[in-house]
Amino acid sequence: MEKSKKIQKNGSISIPKDMRFETGFHSGTAVDIRSDGEKIVITPHAAACRFCASIEDIVFVDDCKLHICKSCANKIIKAVKTDD
Ligand SMILES: [Zn+2]
Incomplete structure (x- = not known):
């Protein structure tokens, strides 16, 4: 599918x-x-880790409203973990 459109003065294009329907x-x-x-x-936005910008193994932490990769999450857990 191919169509021609004009770019608007503000840079937008519809x-x-x-x-849109075909591609979701x-x-x-x-x-x-x-x-x-x-x-x-x-392309659809790929969620990226807030800390390292990786797009691999991303989880969304709803309470904090942030995306984090499992690697960074494990580093944070390790840093705050106590030995008791
Ligand atoms: Zn990360």
Whole structure:
């Protein structure tokens, strides 16, 4: 599927409804935008660790409202763990 659109003065562009529906990019979906110098690619936002920016083994800690990787979580647990 390919369609032509004009970029607005403020840099915004609307994604056609049928493309959004086809790809699951619904209103409110967080996305990552990257450029390789020729193309701009939009992908669903990958949650990253708040501390090291890894996107591997991420868990969301609802009480703290943050994403953390299991490696950093284990380091924090180790740092606060007492020996008693
Ligand atoms: Zn981490």
